[in-house]
Amino acid sequence: MRITDFDLYRDILKGQMGMALRPQQAFLIDSRLLPVARKWGYNNLQTLAVALRAMPEPALLRDVTEAMTDTETRFFRDETPFAQLRDIVVPALLNTRARKKRLRLWSCGCGTGQEAWSLAIALKDIPELAGWRIDIVATDIATDALDYAARATYAQFEVQRGLPIDRLIKWFDQDGKSWRVRDELRRLVHFESFNVVRDDSADMGLFDIVMFRHVLDHCEDDTKAVALENVAAALAPDGFMLTGPAENPPGLTDWLLPLPDSDGLCVLGDAAFSAESA
Amino acid sequence: MDGYNQKNRQKRLTVRSEDVSKSCLVVDDSRVVRKVARRIAEDMGFACAEAENGEIAAEACAESMPDVILLDWNMPKMSGMEFLERLRAMDNGGHARVVLCTTESDMDNIHRALRAGADEYIMKPFDGDIVRQKFSAVGVWEGTA
Numbered sequence: 001m002r003i004t005d006f007d008l009y010r011d012i013l014k015g016q017m018g019m020a021l022r023p024q025q026a027f028l029i030d031s032r033l034l035p036v037a038r039k040w041g042y043n044n045l046q047t048l049a050v051a052l053r054a055m056p057e058p059a060l061l062r063d064v065t066e067a068m069t070d071t072e073t074r075f076f077r078d079e080t081p082f083a084q085l086r087d088i089v090v091p092a093l094l095n096t097r098a099r100k101k102r103l104r105l106w107s108c109g110c111g112t113g114q115e116a117w118s119l120a121i122a123l124k125d126i127p128e129l130a131g132w133r134i135d136i137v138a139t140d141i142a143t144d145a146l147d148y149a150a151r152a153t154y155a156q157f158e159v160q161r162g163l164p165i166d167r168l169i170k171w172f173d174q175d176g177k178s179w180r181v182r183d184e185l186r187r188l189v190h191f192e193s194f195n196v197v198r199d200d201s202a203d204m205g206l207f208d209i210v211m212f213r214h215v216l217d218h219c220e221d222d223t224k225a226v227a228l229e230n231v232a233a234a235l236a237p238d239g240f241m242l243t244g245p246a247e248n249p250p251g252l253t254d255w256l257l258p259l260p261d262s263d264g265l266c267v268l269g270d271a272a273f274s275a276e277s278a
Numbered sequence: 279m280d281g282y283n284q285k286n287r288q289k290r291l292t293v294r295s296e297d298v299s300k301s302c303l304v305v306d307d308s309r310v311v312r313k314v315a316r317r318i319a320e321d322m323g324f325a326c327a328e329a330e331n332g333e334i335a336a337e338a339c340a341e342s343m344p345d346v347i348l349l350d351w352n353m354p355k356m357s358g359m360e361f362l363e364r365l366r367a368m369d370n371g372g373h374a375r376v377v378l379c380t381t382e383s384d385m386d387n388i389h390r391a392l393r394a395g396a397d398e399y400i401m402k403p404f405d406g407d408i409v410r411q412k413f414s415a416v417g418v419w420e421g422t423a
Binding site: 110157160161164165166168169174177249 | 342366389398399400403404408412
C-alpha cells in the first residue's frame, strides 16, 4: 500500500469516528477493505482510494468506517464490570430509584450485542430488581454488527465465550446449533446506531448506568476526551459509568470522577455539573 | 494387560509436573482430543493425567482425586454419565469439579448432565479460550481467559 493511501484511510477513520490507525495496523486495511472495494465495483484498494478522493459518498465512507470497526466481543467480557454492577452500582440504585423502580442503561459500543444481553441477564438475575422496569439501549457505529445483535441468535462457539452453562440454559432457547435469546430478555433491549464522536448524546435521554468499554482503546488521544464527555453528558446526575481502567486515565477529562480503587467505575465530576449549569 | 499397555497406561495416569498446585484428569476415548486438552490444561499450569474411558477414570480418581475433570460423554466400557454418577458416590467424590466436554449439545442432555453433578459444560469443538473460561467459572483457575 502506498503511504499516501494509508494517510487517506487514517484521515477518514479519524474524521468519521476519531479512530486511531497506526502504521502497524496497515495490514487491517488490506483484509477489511478489499471486500468493501469489491462491493463498490473497484478491483483493488488503489482504485478505492482514488474513488474516496474524487467523490467521498457518505454511504461509501460509512462502509469503510464500519469495515474498520472492531466489533469482536464476548458475553460478560472482563467480568470486573459485572461484579461492580452487582456489588456497587445496583445496591446504590436500589436506594435512589426505589420509588420509580426503573433503570435505563446504555451499552455504548455494543458490537454484536453480547454486552447488552449480558447486562440484561445480570440485572434479571438480581432478585431485588424483580418487578422493576429495565430498558437497555445498545449502540454501535457498525450497522452490520447491530443487525446481528438485534437478531439475538448466536452460534454455539459464541455462547461458550463467557456465558456460564446455567445462564445459557436459563436465558436462551436452542435452535439446532444456534442459541436464541429468550423473549423475556429481548423485550428489554433495543439497538440503534450511534457515533460517539459525531452524534449528540443529548438525543438519547438520561441513563442510570452507562457501559463504555473497549471503545476509546481505538481512538486518537485528542478525540478520547470529546467522546467521553459526549457519552458522560447522557449520565443521570447520580448515575454510574463503567469504563475500561485504561480508557479514562487521570487528566483526560474532569467530567468523570473515577471511584477509588474501582477499576474504571466512574461518577460524574464537578466539570459535568458546571457544564450543565452553564 | 500386556507390558506395553501397562506401561503406557501408567504413563497416562501419572501427572507430568510435580510443582503445580492443581490437577486435571482428561477423560476421552479420542487420543487426539486427550492430547489437545492436556496441552491446554498444562499451559494453564495444571498437572494432567489421562483416561480413555470412565472405568479407567474411576480407578484414577479412587487412587487420587483430581481438582477438575474434563469429561467426554460417549466412551466405550463406561460412559461419562455412568462415571459421573459413580464419582459423585465416592468418598471425596464431590471435590472434583466436572466439566463435560462432548458433542452432545441438546438442551435435554445439558440438563441431564447438570442433574447428575456436572459443574460446567463444553460443547465440542472447543479451544483453549473456552476451557480457560469454564475452568475459571468452576473456580479451579484464576488466570485471564
